[in-house]
Amino acid sequence: EVQLLESGGGLVQPGGSLRLSCAASGFIFSNYAMTWVRQAPGKGLEWVSVISDSGGNTYYADSVKGRFTISRDNSKNTLYLQMNSLRAEDTAVYYCAEDGRSKVVGSGNYGWFEPWGQGTLVTVSS
């Protein structure tokens, strides 16, 4: 069974940093692209970033570009999101998810997300 387990969320002051982790199991992690999606309290879904299977290609939403860095350690089956210069508007539940299109079509393709982790809450507040 595929499992994704996020960790690392918590309360951080504006301007601070946090690193999220997503531990994967039940599938060949190194074969598929992975993504982060966030959801502010009571709001809709916002795509944050995606990383290719090898880690060689990364893409970001404009709202986080230059502040967040996505990475992965395929030897540890773990996805990361380093978040710097955090702002109040970054407050959200952060989900990691497997990129389904990379699984179906192959490396270099990005698309839909399934499955998802349970999410980890990041609160940016003084």
Place this chain on the structure above:
Amino acid sequence: DIQMTQSPSSVSASVGDRVTITCRASQGISRWLAWYQQKPGKAPKLLIYDAFSLQSGVPSRFSGSGSGTDFTLTISSLQPEDCAVYYCQHYASFPITFGGGTKVEIK
């Protein structure tokens, strides 16, 4: 960036009713569209990908259609467990964007 606009923002229908949700892209996205269902306190769940392909394990009462800029998600016979918020998402280019969501309630 491609903007995704969903309508309606909420819908109330009776058990057994047909429910249709619309998603419009600000520019053509071919069939590069997915639909998700999200229940309170839970992660989203993929229903449809490539505009009309049903994800494994998803009930057949869910279906998707459309291409280009206009898409629909249809629930052919609404069930109580379908109460949720539904989101569309394009993946035609970066940045990937989601629609604002449609809340489906039982009347």
